[in-house]
Amino acid sequence: MFDPKQLQDVAEGNKGYEEAxxxxxxxxxxxxENFTTGGGIPLKRTYTPEDINGVDYAKDLGxxxxxxxxxxxxxxxxxGRFWTMRQYAGFATAEDSNRRYRYLLSQGTxxxxxxxxxxxxxxxxxxxxxxxxxxxxxxVAIDSLADAEILFDQIPLxxxxxxxxxxxxxxxxxxxxxxxxxxxxxxxxALSGTIQNDILKEYIARGTYIFPPxxxxxxxxxxxxxxxxxxxxxxxxxxxxxxxxxxxxxxxxEVAFTLADGIAYIExxxxxxxxxxxxxxxxxxxFNAHNDFLEEVAKFRAxxxxxxxxxxxxxxxxxxxxxxxxxxTQTAGCTLTAQQAExxxxxxxxxxxxxxxxxxxxxxxxxxxxxxxxxxxxxxRIALRTQQIVAYESGITNTxxxxxxSYAVEALTxxxxxxxxxxxxxxxxxxxxxxxxxxxxxxxxxxxxAYQYQKSIETGxxxxxxxxxxxxxxxxxxxxxxxxxxxxxxxxxxxxxxxxEKRDNVKxxxxxxxxxxGAQGEDNLMPLILxxxxxxxxxGEICGVLRGVFGEYKENVVL
Amino acid sequence: xxxxxxVVVAKPGLDGHDxxxxxxxxxxxxxxxxxxxxxxxxxxEQIVATAIQEDADAIGISILSGAHxxxxxxxxxxxKEKNASDIIVFGGGVIPETDYPTLLGFGxxxxxxxxTPTTETIAWLEKAVAxxxxxxx
Numbered sequence: 001m002f003d004p005k006q007l008q009d010v011a012e013g014n015k016g017y018e019e020a021x022x023x024x025x026x027x028x029x030x031x032x033e034n035f036t037t038g039g040g041i042p043l044k045r046t047y048t049p050e051d052i053n054g055v056d057y058a059k060d061l062g063x064x065x066x067x068x069x070x071x072x073x074x075x076x077x078x079x080g081r082f083w084t085m086r087q088y089a090g091f092a093t094a095e096d097s098n099r100r101y102r103y104l105l106s107q108g109t110x111x112x113x114x115x116x117x118x119x120x121x122x123x124x125x126x127x128x129x130x131x132x133x134x135x136x137x138x139x140v141a142i143d144s145l146a147d148a149e150i151l152f153d154q155i156p157l158x159x160x161x162x163x164x165x166x167x168x169x170x171x172x173x174x175x176x177x178x179x180x181x182x183x184x185x186x187x188x189x190a191l192s193g194t195i196q197n198d199i200l201k202e203y204i205a206r207g208t209y210i211f212p213p214x215x216x217x218x219x220x221x222x223x224x225x226x227x228x229x230x231x232x233x234x235x236x237x238x239x240x241x242x243x244x245x246x247x248x249x250x251x252x253x254e255v256a257f258t259l260a261d262g263i264a265y266i267e268x269x270x271x272x273x274x275x276x277x278x279x280x281x282x283x284x285x286x287f288n289a290h291n292d293f294l295e296e297v298a299k300f301r302a303x304x305x306x307x308x309x310x311x312x313x314x315x316x317x318x319x320x321x322x323x324x325x326x327x328x329t330q331t332a333g334c335t336l337t338a339q340q341a342e343x344x345x346x347x348x349x350x351x352x353x354x355x356x357x358x359x360x361x362x363x364x365x366x367x368x369x370x371x372x373x374x375x376x377x378x379x380x381r382i383a384l385r386t387q388q389i390v391a392y393e394s395g396i397t398n399t400x401x402x403x404x405x406s407y408a409v410e411a412l413t414x415x416x417x418x419x420x421x422x423x424x425x426x427x428x429x430x431x432x433x434x435x436x437x438x439x440x441x442x443x444x445x446x447x448x449x450a451y452q453y454q455k456s457i458e459t460g461x462x463x464x465x466x467x468x469x470x471x472x473x474x475x476x477x478x479x480x481x482x483x484x485x486x487x488x489x490x491x492x493x494x495x496x497x498x499x500x501e502k503r504d505n506v507k508x509x510x511x512x513x514x515x516x517x518g519a520q521g522e523d524n525l526m527p528l529i530l531x532x533x534x535x536x537x538x539x540g541e542i543c544g545v546l547r548g549v550f551g552e553y554k555e556n557v558v559l
Numbered sequence: 560x561x562x563x564x565x566v567v568v569a570k571p572g573l574d575g576h577d578x579x580x581x582x583x584x585x586x587x588x589x590x591x592x593x594x595x596x597x598x599x600x601x602x603x604e605q606i607v608a609t610a611i612q613e614d615a616d617a618i619g620i621s622i623l624s625g626a627h628x629x630x631x632x633x634x635x636x637x638x639k640e641k642n643a644s645d646i647i648v649f650g651g652g653v654i655p656e657t658d659y660p661t662l663l664g665f666g667x668x669x670x671x672x673x674x675t676p677t678t679e680t681i682a683w684l685e686k687a688v689a690x691x692x693x694x695x696x
Contacts (some may be wrong), residue, residue, distance in 0.1 A: 118573035118624055130602075133629025134573050207575020207599050247578045334578070338673040371673045373655050376624070447581050454582045458676050469673040476656035483655075484625060557598040559584055 001057060002049045008051050021045065032461075038292030039251035040452075043414055055410055060305070064400045070301050070306040070413070071401040072359040073324040078397035082110075083355075084362035085387045086163060088330065090115030090140035091374050091486045094150035097140040101155060103377065106386060112155070112195075113163040113364060115139035116173070121208040123169045123543025126492040133160040135489030138374075141163075143492070144538045146499045148176035149183065158186040163238070163328070163362075168210035170197040171219055171526055171541050175533040178231075182534075192285055194235035197223060199242045200261040200433055203553070204442045205247035210543060213434050214524035215550035219525065220265065221272040224279040226526035235284040237265060238328060241303075244442070245288035246334050248450020251299045252416055254288060256423030257433075257442045259306055259308035264433040266315055269536070276315045280322030289351035289358075290332040297403050298353070298412035300327070300358025306417055306424075313492070329355040330364040336371040340466035340474065345382060352390045357403050363387055374479040424442040445559065496538070503536040511537050512545050517550040564592040564688050567615045569606045570599050570635065574624035579652060581620065586677035587684075603633035611643050616688045617668075619680075620650035627654050628661060635666045645695065647687050651675065 002010075035043040044051070055061065062068055065075035074080065085111050090097045101112050104522055111369040114140040119131035125143045126135045135141050142148055152162075157180065167476045178188050199216040209216070220237065227236045241249075241258035251258065255515040262283065269279050287303065289296055307325035311317040332353035336344045337537050346367050355363050365383040367375030375383070396402055404411045421444075427436045436442055456462040463469045511532035568584040576597060583597050584596045595613050597606060610618050622630055631650065638644050644666070653670035654662070659670045668687055679681055 122573050130573065130600075133626035133633075137625035138574075202575075207577065208573075231666060246576075248582075263567075271617060305673075326656075371653065373653070447585075450578050450582055451585050454586070456675065464674070468676075479656050481657070486629075555598045555600075557596060559581060559588075559596050 001053055001055050003419070005051060006124055007049060013131040014048060017046070021428060024163075025434065030382045036250070037295035037412070038290055039295055039507065041295065041412065041419070043189075044411075047411050051407055051411040052441075053413065060414075060490050061404060063306060067312065067320070068305045070305040071404055073326055073361070077359060077400040077516070078356070079390070079400065082391045082397065083108050083360050084111040084161070085384060086111040086113045086114050086328070086362045086364055086366045087380060088113040089380070089386055090117075091138075092136040092140065092484050093492060094142065098151055098153050098155070100377075100380075104380070105155070105160070107381060109384060111161045116153070116164070116166055117141045119541060120173075121166060122374045123172075123210050123547070124527065124540060125538050125540030126496055128540055131489075133489075135492050136484050141488070141492045142173070142539065143496045144175070144499055144535055145176050145179050146495070146536060148180050152180050156165055156186075157181045157184055157398050158190045163195075164193070165196045166175060166312055167196050167202050167206075167208055167542050168216065169539055170195045171223055171529045172533060172539050174223065175526070178339070178530060179534050188231045190233075191231050192233040194238050194320055195223070196240060196260065196268070196286070197237040197522060198240045200264060200437065201243055201258070203437050204244060204257065204261075205446060206240075206243040209553045211546065211550040212553045213437070215519075215546075216553075217265075217268045218272075220527050221269045221274065222524045224282070225272070225274055225524055227282060229273070229434045232282075234282060236279065236282045238284050238286045239265065242286050242330050244446060245332065247446050248334075248437070248453055250449050251290065251292070251295050252419035253423065253445055253449060254441075255303045255416060256420040256427075257309065257446075258285065258287070258421065258432045259303065260424050260427045260436070261406070262307065263310060263314070265431070266311075276317050277312070277319040277322050277467055280311060280315075280317055281319060284361075285325055285327035285505070287327050287360075288332050289329050289355040291335050291347060291350065292408055293350055293354050293511065295412060295416075296354035297357045298409050298416050300329075300355070300360065301401075301409075301413045302361070302416040302420065303327070307319070307347065314544070317374060319476050326361045328362040329358070329362070331355070331358040331366045333366055334369060335365060336368070337464060337467050338371040338471065338476075341368050341479070343466055344371070344523070345386065347516065349386050349390070352386055352392070353396065356390055356396055356461040357401075359401060369479070369481060373483065376480060376482050383492045389520075413529065421452075429518050440556055443556070443558045499513075499536060500538075503549065508537045508541070511535055513540055515542060516545045516549060519546055528543065561657070563596070564617070565615045565678060566592055566611060566617045566619055566684065567595045567597065567610045568619045568621065569597045569601055569607065569609075571600065571601050571603060571630040572622065572624055572626045572628070573600060574582055574622055575599055576623040576652075577621070579623070580584070580619055580621035581696060583621070586681060590681045594682075597670065603630065603637055606634055607637040607641060607643070610638075610646050611641060615646060616691065617647035617649065617684060619684075620648065621652050622650065623653040627658065629664045631667055632665050645691060647684075647691060649684070649687075651680070652665060
């Protein structure tokens with residue numbers, strides 16, 4: 001990257017610098033003996049051209065919108081249009097959540113992101129014994145198309161893009177979305193949005209699995225195929241590192257395990273006879289934005305580069321769209337503190353800057369009160385305003401990939417890339433991610449990192465402002481929090497039972513039998529599930545039939 | 560203390576957030592306790608059965624889904640039903656401080672919010688078990 005004369009000057013200058021450092025250290029020792037990134041990568045005192053001499057601009061970085069996309073997936077990035085400001089939301093009933101969505105849209109969010117309650121995420125209806133106490137708590141309760149119709153009432157689905165955090169029962173919720181759109185007169189082909197549909201990270205880190213890996217992978221590749229033919233603008237999966245990081249991984253592990261999951265999906269879809277040049281274009285990713293600003297920026301850049309290389313070199317993908325890693329980001333929930341919660345606004349601000357300097361395509365910013373409860377309207381508004389301030393006021397959006405060429409950022413990008421490849425190669429040697437998960441490999445590494453993180457806080461090596469330093473006594477009882485009442489569950493069950501009486505139950509039975517037969521065979525299940533959903537079969541009924549055929553996943557507890 | 564403290568670390572309900580439970584379980588183990596970690600999606604019945612079968616001194620409940628009122632009450636009621644109320648119940652997670660009195664009212668020994676050092680939880684549990692054993696002796 002530099003000419004030899006320049007490097008020689010740097011090497012000589014460095015000698016002088018080292019002397020100055022020795023003198024300075026004699027007078028004032030540094031704050032710590034060893035400095036590392038938040039994810040534990042050792043940091044040098046100073047980075048110079050020598051540290052990035054091995055970086056080849058054309059080969060390793062390239063121009064924005066050009067392979068390997070290290071500098072971003074579009075040529076103009078935010079000079080053209082800002083990222084999609086997409087706030088994850090959903091609680092209580094479909095009516096309550098619909099109100100929150102319309103409020104967010106009126107305040108300038110540009111896409112929706114649906115949070116479902118746990119019974120919905122795990123394929124239980126609200127009246128299932130497993131659902132007791134959980135209805136409407138962490139998201140909205142959706143049992144059937146009747147609820148989905150209310151959820152998206154007065155929201156034009158041809159204009160708004162919607163992301164749905166749904167994994168094991170993704171086919172069912174996607175079908176409901178399609179069916180609501182049909183009722184609005186919007187054809188499938190006009191829909192845009194994302195389903196998370198990433199089961200591997202559920203086994204690794206998030207826990208809302210239902211079926212064992214093999215049938216789960218089939219449901220996923222069925223969706224890929226169905227969407228390629230019918231909903232060309234739909235992101236069929238959001239391969240997620242977010243939850244891996246939240247579970248305690250390092251930045252390098254987040255990149256490595258996410259991309260290794262991605263490899264497993266590509267292999268499964270190729271095996272089912274699909275072309276990665278086609279389905280590869282609709283894969284999207286989801287990363288975490290943690291506190292260590294430089295490391296996070298480097299992480300996003302490294303992830304793009306590695307993925308482009310995997311797609312091009314490993315899978316022989318020639319389509320440019322299928323080589324690009326497009327991603328959503330959420331600021332790190334695990335960095336929010338219950339103590340002096342207002343400070344979280346600043347943390348989220350820093351994390352937003354990192355996501356934007358890293359070239360994200362969409363962003364959710366957490367609200368200040370989320371270490372305590374679901375966020376209130378006011379705290380959600382502040383979180384959205386944080387994105388808007390970074391977009392309109394900070395200036396970092398006016399030039400593409402503004403931190404490129406920083407000695408430290410380029411050196412870290414390279415280190416994260418190298419670290420991630422080591423894990424990916426190791427997982428390949430084990431026989432791929434599915435085997436690695438069975439052996440508890442990623443789980444163990446994440447837990448070790450989480451334990452180290454906690455220990456570093458308790459020894460005071462890692463300072464969390466307001467928690468292990470600058471602590472004050474607070475009266476938490478005065479804080480206004482959002483609370484989901486137990487009556488939500490009671491009303492939801494009543495609604496569900498009334499709906500079941502009104503629908504054509506003979507037709508529903510036929511549809512469920514068709515799904516059962518389909519699941520026993522090899523046909524694509526999406527059309528069958530869509531048909532059942534149109535006739536108001538419930539999510540619990542459909543997943544119940546699939547449970548009967550596929551069985552259930554049993555967690556491999558690793559401690 | 561002659562016998563090691565035996566503690567069940569439990570994840571009730573459908574909540575998948577197990578980072579805290581696993582970190583605390585490891586910290587208990589490193590502090591010399593015998594730890595039984597239940598894994599995810601345990602019903603109150605399963606948790607209570609595990610605790611009785613394992614002759615546990617205490618059950619630590621980790622919950623971040625907002626279903627804490629239901630889960631704590633169900634577990635504590637079941638313990639009473641099975642004449643096992645001597646088993647200490649405590650917990651943590653994303654639980655608003657305004658809900659603490661309700662949970663303590665059900666009979667929970669303590670609730671530890673986000674940011675609590677594991678050393679604090681360990682010290683509390685050691686003391687609580689020692690008092691319980693002294694009473695039983």
